[in-house]
Amino acid sequence: GAGVSQSPSNKVTEKGKDVELRCDPISGHTALYWYRQSLGQGLEFLIYFQGNSAPDKSGLPSDRFSAERTGGSVSTLTIQRTQQEDSAVYLCASSGRTGSYGMNTEAFFGQGTRLTVV
Amino acid sequence: DQQVKQNSPSLSVQEGRISILNCDYTNSMFDYFLWYKKYPAEGPTFLISISSIKDKNEDGRFTVFLNKSAKHLSLHIVPSQPGDSAVYFCAAIFYGGSQGNLIFGKGTKLSVKP
Numbered sequence: 188g189a190g191v192s193q194s195p196s197n198k199v200t201e202k203g204k205d206v207e208l209r210c211d212p213i214s215g216h217t218a219l220y221w222y223r224q225s226l227g228q229g230l231e232f233l234i235y236f237q238g239n240s241a242p243d244k245s246g247l248p249s250d251r252f253s254a255e256r257t258g259g260s261v262s263t264l265t266i267q268r269t270q271q272e273d274s275a276v277y278l279c280a281s282s283g284r285t286g287s288y289g290m291n292t293e294a295f296f297g298q299g300t301r302l303t304v305v
Numbered sequence: 306d307q308q309v310k311q312n313s314p315s316l317s318v319q320e321g322r323i324s325i326l327n328c329d330y331t332n333s334m335f336d337y338f339l340w341y342k343k344y345p346a347e348g349p350t351f352l353i354s355i356s357s358i359k360d361k362n363e364d365g366r367f368t369v370f371l372n373k374s375a376k377h378l379s380l381h382i383v384p385s386q387p388g389d390s391a392v393y394f395c396a397a398i399f400y401g402g403s404q405g406n407l408i409f410g411k412g413t414k415l416s417v418k419p
Contacts, residue, residue, distance in 0.1 A: 191348070193348075220407060222409070228411070229394070229409060229410065229411030230349070230394060230409040230411075230412070232407075232408070232409070235406070235407075278348055278349070280348075280349075280407075282407075293339050293351045293354055294351070294407055295351065296341075296348030296349045296350070297348050298346075298347060298348050299346075299347075299348050301346075
């Protein structure tokens with residue numbers, strides 16, 4: 188597809204279960220970001236992948252959160268032993284690079300996955 | 306420590322008038338600034354951007370102004386329309402920073418009343 192695709196669009200899970208959220212970035216985009224938005228809050232950075240470089244994991248809130256990006260394309264965000272405070276909309280974005288300095292251009296977002304932990 | 310700040314959580318404007326959304330930042334090394342618009346239940350969509358070497362960028366009804374000395378940027382929407390009602394996020398890119406170079410403010414909810 189032409190845009191960033193996320194699945195599932197909605198996920199309801201029981202507390203303590205593990206969940207996997209998937210992101211298909213725009214083809215050719217080297218940068219991939221995960222953010223989350225809790226109710227009434229702004230965009231909270233989680234993790235950033237850039238090409239083959241080591242990801243920037245500085246935003247992950249706990250060691251229950253992890254993410255991988257296979258083949259420089261699809262990414263999976265995994266939350267282990269989910270807690271109710273993990274309930275949020277999880278947003279994925281990707282961006283390409285442009286110019287002689289290879290700088291990231293604006294990021295394009297998917298529709299998000301709404302995670303509800305009950 | 307918030308590097309990108311949107312101090313007004315909400316703004317209400319009459320249709321046809323100007324909407325001015327403000328954003329302040331603390332890092333003078335930011336190279337590029339962006340505005341995103343978000344409707345409920347949708348992902349943010351890119352609206353307009355400005356390089357740190359410019360002070361104004363215009364696209365139709367949307368104009369972004371950058372004041373580097375004040376570390377301040379603003380988004381002007383003229384004339385405002387009810388369809389502009391959304392949450393607007395300011396974002397900044399620092400080539401070489403952490404947080405994936407793309408840092409967001411907390412957003413301002415704009416309501417345009419008919």
